[in-house]
Amino acid sequence: MQTKRSGLLLAVLAVLGALLVLPGSGTATAILQGETITFVTSFEGDELADFKRVVRAFEDQSPSGTKVIVEAVGRNLPQILQTRVAAGNPPDMTNFPQPGAMVEFARSGALVPIDEMLSRTVLSQQPKGFLDLGTVDGRLYAITPIASLKSLVWYHKPTFEERGYPIPQTYEELKALTERIAADGISPWCIGVESGAASGWPGTDWMEDIALRLYGPEFYDAWVAHDIPWTDPRVKTLFEEFLYFADNAFGGRTNVLATNFGDSPNGLFDGSCVMHRQATFIRDFIQRQNPDTVAGVDYDVFTFPSGPAQDGGPPPALGGGDLFAAFSAKPGVAEFLNYIGSAEAQRLWILLNPGRIATNTTLDPDVVYVNADGTPDTITANAAKTLTNAEVFRFDGSDLMPSAVGAGTFWTAVLDALSGKDLDQILCEVEASADEAYTSGAATGPVGNENC
Amino acid sequence: MKVRGYVPWLYLAPALFILGVFLVYPTVETFIVSLYKNYYRPDRVFVGLANYLDAFDDRGMLIAFRNNFVWLVVMTSATVGLGLLLAVLLDRVRYEALAKSVIFMPMAISFTAASIIWRFVYAYRPPSRPQIGLLNGLLMGLKDWANTPAVQAALTLGAGIFGVLAALFWGLALARVVAEAVRRWRDERHLEGLARVGLAGFLLLGLFYAIGIAARPPTGSLWEFLWFLLAVGGAGGLLIVGAQDRRWGPLFLGSLLLALGARFVLDQADFQPQAWLTLRPWVNNLALIVAGIWVWTGFCMVVLSAAYKGIPSEMLEAARIDGANEWQVFWHVTVPFMKSTLAAITTTIIIFVLKTFDIVYVMTNGAFDTEVLANYMIRTLYSFPPRYGKASAVAIVLMLLIVPFIVINLRRFRAQEAVR
Numbered sequence: 120m121q122t123k124r125s126g127l128l129l130a131v132l133a134v135l136g137a138l139l140v141l142p143g144s145g146t147a148t149a150i151l152q153g154e155t156i157t158f159v160t161s162f163e164g165d166e167l168a169d170f171k172r173v174v175r176a177f178e179d180q181s182p183s184g185t186k187v188i189v190e191a192v193g194r195n196l197p198q199i200l201q202t203r204v205a206a207g208n209p210p211d212m213t214n215f216p217q218p219g220a221m222v223e224f225a226r227s228g229a230l231v232p233i234d235e236m237l238s239r240t241v242l243s244q245q246p247k248g249f250l251d252l253g254t255v256d257g258r259l260y261a262i263t264p265i266a267s268l269k270s271l272v273w274y275h276k277p278t279f280e281e282r283g284y285p286i287p288q289t290y291e292e293l294k295a296l297t298e299r300i301a302a303d304g305i306s307p308w309c310i311g312v313e314s315g316a317a318s319g320w321p322g323t324d325w326m327e328d329i330a331l332r333l334y335g336p337e338f339y340d341a342w343v344a345h346d347i348p349w350t351d352p353r354v355k356t357l358f359e360e361f362l363y364f365a366d367n368a369f370g371g372r373t374n375v376l377a378t379n380f381g382d383s384p385n386g387l388f389d390g391s392c393v394m395h396r397q398a399t400f401i402r403d404f405i406q407r408q409n410p411d412t413v414a415g416v417d418y419d420v421f422t423f424p425s426g427p428a429q430d431g432g433p434p435p436a437l438g439g440g441d442l443f444a445a446f447s448a449k450p451g452v453a454e455f456l457n458y459i460g461s462a463e464a465q466r467l468w469i470l471l472n473p474g475r476i477a478t479n480t481t482l483d484p485d486v487v488y489v490n491a492d493g494t495p496d497t498i499t500a501n502a503a504k505t506l507t508n509a510e511v512f513r514f515d516g517s518d519l520m521p522s523a524v525g526a527g528t529f530w531t532a533v534l535d536a537l538s539g540k541d542l543d544q545i546l547c548e549v550e551a552s553a554d555e556a557y558t559s560g561a562a563t564g565p566v567g568n569e570n571c
Numbered sequence: 572m573k574v575r576g577y578v579p580w581l582y583l584a585p586a587l588f589i590l591g592v593f594l595v596y597p598t599v600e601t602f603i604v605s606l607y608k609n610y611y612r613p614d615r616v617f618v619g620l621a622n623y624l625d626a627f628d629d630r631g632m633l634i635a636f637r638n639n640f641v642w643l644v645v646m647t648s649a650t651v652g653l654g655l656l657l658a659v660l661l662d663r664v665r666y667e668a669l670a671k672s673v674i675f676m677p678m679a680i681s682f683t684a685a686s687i688i689w690r691f692v693y694a695y696r697p698p699s700r701p702q703i704g705l706l707n708g709l710l711m712g713l714k715d716w717a718n719t720p721a722v723q724a725a726l727t728l729g730a731g732i733f734g735v736l737a738a739l740f741w742g743l744a745l746a747r748v749v750a751e752a753v754r755r756w757r758d759e760r761h762l763e764g765l766a767r768v769g770l771a772g773f774l775l776l777g778l779f780y781a782i783g784i785a786a787r788p789p790t791g792s793l794w795e796f797l798w799f800l801l802a803v804g805g806a807g808g809l810l811i812v813g814a815q816d817r818r819w820g821p822l823f824l825g826s827l828l829l830a831l832g833a834r835f836v837l838d839q840a841d842f843q844p845q846a847w848l849t850l851r852p853w854v855n856n857l858a859l860i861v862a863g864i865w866v867w868t869g870f871c872m873v874v875l876s877a878a879y880k881g882i883p884s885e886m887l888e889a890a891r892i893d894g895a896n897e898w899q900v901f902w903h904v905t906v907p908f909m910k911s912t913l914a915a916i917t918t919t920i921i922i923f924v925l926k927t928f929d930i931v932y933v934m935t936n937g938a939f940d941t942e943v944l945a946n947y948m949i950r951t952l953y954s955f956p957p958r959y960g961k962a963s964a965v966a967i968v969l970m971l972l973i974v975p976f977i978v979i980n981l982r983r984f985r986a987q988e989a990v991r
Contacts, residue, residue: 201957205611227612313695313849315935316935316936316938317936317938318849319938370697376849377697377845377846377849378695378697378846379695382696382697382700385697386697389699391697521954521956522954523951523958527950527954530938534938534939538851551630552631555625556954556956556958558956
């Protein structure tokens with residue numbers, strides 16, 4: 120009796136053990152159908168759903184039957200990537216919202232160069248600015264299929280037409296318009312910097328746009344590379360300019376501090392304010408929270424105008440985007456990269472995700488950007504044209520800086536400035552953290568700096 | 572059966588092995604990593620204690636230290652105090668089991684879920700939009716109700732009347748304290764007389780609070796916060812002594828609560844929704860701590876209740892027969908009996924409080940000066956370029972802060988074992 124029972128127990132254990140040891144379903148499918156590649160992404164919510172549909176479209180047309188497993192990790196992307204790479208178990212592909220992180224991984228050898236993987240056609244269809252962005256030490260590591268333009272001002276069209284406000288063509292005119300609207304008793308701007316853990320980032324976008332306009336791209340590059348210190352008087356001017364606009368925003372600095380960035384444009388429609396500076400993605404937020412409004416009728420967009428540094432030229436374009444990079448050289452990865460860089464994939468994606476700009480150069484902006492009802496989406500089309508035709512294009516600065524600064528002390532500096540803290544002290548603190556976080560750059564830190 | 576010397580070690584071996592691999596080795600490795608810069612990269616360099624010095628230089632780290640200290644003091648005292656209070660009070664009611672289950676429920680959900688719940692409680696929308704946050708919604712609703720003229724008039728009248736009554740009863744209690752002090756002084760019991768005088772002084776501070784001088788939450792400077800603590804202490808003294816008085820106690824407490832309640836509702840007349848999690852430095856930290864208290868009080872209550880029920884009832888009855896009032900019974904009989912449990916629970920809560928991470932990570936991720944050490948360590952580690960050395964230094968510092976409390980716990984455990 121005893122032996123029979125223990126025999127049964129052994130058999131159960133053996134079966135369980137076998138189940139544990141057998142390969143998982145992924146590998147089984149791979150043996151049967153084709154390859155499987157894993158994609159770790161930071162996309163969330165609707166963005167994630169749209170991306171998954173693009174991935175399904177890829178799987179449907181993949182000649183080798185490649186399957187893509189999408190793992191969404193939200194804002195924990197840096198943690199997941201770092202841990203998996205350190206453990207020797209990286210995913211096959213990922214999207215980097217921050218080029219700085221991509222450069223880090225490329226330099227440490229975790230990423231594989233993709234210039235050999237992309238077909239000549241797809242490579243020729245990528246805009247040069249974004250190819251340069253994805254290039255590290257001469258090799259291409261990432262392409263940017265989807266981008267956004269940040270130098271846009273969304274305004275309440277009916278008020279502008281009623282009161283005859285002109286569309287400003289220069290930065291000075293923009294400030295004059297602000298004064299004029301304030302004199303009429305209306306708050307000119309709606310600004311909100313609250314964003315949970317990322318609070319403060321809208322302020323950094325403002326300052327980057329202002330930097331390009333007041334001092335030009337050379338200053339911008341030096342600032343982002345930490346060749347000039349944060350205690351430089353021009354950087355202080357950037358903060359002061361931003362605070363000027365915050366003072367002219369609805370509810371003043373305290374409301375700017377407390378309002379969530381996604382809620383702030385709603386002020387355009389309840390009479391609180393008339394202008395809102397934000398990237399193309401805000402279109403989706405506006406549509407969802409104010410479904411009765413019509414683009415081009417209730418609200419419209421003008422480009423954040425040029426400043427003294429452009430000397431009469433067109434406004435510089437500040438943009439952002441997601442860089443798609445690869446950790447492994449599987450053939451499925453090459454297929455996916457070629458697909459996502461092609462016009463077909465990007466046309467589908469922007470149809471699903473309004474407000475995003477596709478980077479493939481063969482797409483005609485006037486044709487591909489359409490609203491849900493089929494009418495042409497002139498706002499995004501114009502934004503796409505501004506992005507591709509810009510003489511000066513720069514990627515979002517805080518995404519290029521080391522994250523301790525660009526996603527850390529720069530954000531808290533914005534919050535501190537709005538709370539009324541002394542600007543010199545704030546800049547010294549940012550400089551101290553930059554001194555520690557940057558591994559290159561000519562600036563020497565707060566020690567010996569006469570302002571600290 | 573004769574047991575050979577090495578046999579106990581054989582039984583312990585698997586557990587020791589697992590502890591060694593998953594606890595001892597990572598700790599040692601973390602310490603070694605903290606002595607280098609870029610330990611896991613080809614360009615590693617030995618820097619000795621430089622990472623530790625850097626850490627103490629960093630403003631973010633100093634804020635984290637300050638916050639950890641505030642968490643420690645406020646959350647430990649509130650959780651243990653509330654737990655004790657609930658344990659003693661609920662012992663006497665019929666619905667004890669129901670109440671205890673409800674209060675213990677927050678421990679049953681994940682701490683991340685609790686943090687998300689509280690994040691929604693504190694949510695903010697601009698004044699012109701409907702409020703989705705519970706706190707803002709409640710206060711706006713209260714404001715709308717309080718803004719009708721009839722309610723306003725009633726509340727002002729009520730606040731006035733009950734305020735006067737509370738002052739009257741408090742005055743009577745103070746008079747008794749002073750009378751007792753004089754009596755003891757006359758009986759040559761000088762020390763007790765002095766103690767009574769000290770108590771009367773403490774009550775005066777409570778008076779300041781009742782008049783409302785320190786009724787506003789402090790906004791920043793350390794002095795303001797100390798004054799606030801002092802006033803709260805005085806208010807506590809006022810409550811303790813005033814309520815203790817057998818004749819006037821309940822009347823005093825009742826009128827005080829009604830007066831304060833009316834005052835509070837009146838004050839909401841011009842309330843605007845607040846972004847609670849952005850108000851620094853004390854409001855947002857206290858908001859986070861409240862979430863922590865909500866989670867942990869049930870645990871303290873259950874443990875302390877078990878200890879409370881372990882007190883022999885003859886002791887309590889004997890004390891009551893000897894003429895002690897409830898308060899004296901509590902202080903002189905209940906608490907001494909529960910001393911060891913109280914100490915154990917306090918050190919346990921301290922250890923958990925110092926390790927707090929999820930509440931801060933989910934609600935603010937350390938923004939607006941709410942950073943704590945555990946969250947600071949994670950953020951430092953997962954930045955690009957990753958700063959292994961500094962993050963490891965922070966981890967070691969956190970460990971060194973917690974170790975003394977573990978040692979205290981261990982010592983007491985050993986002493987208990989020795990007694991058996």
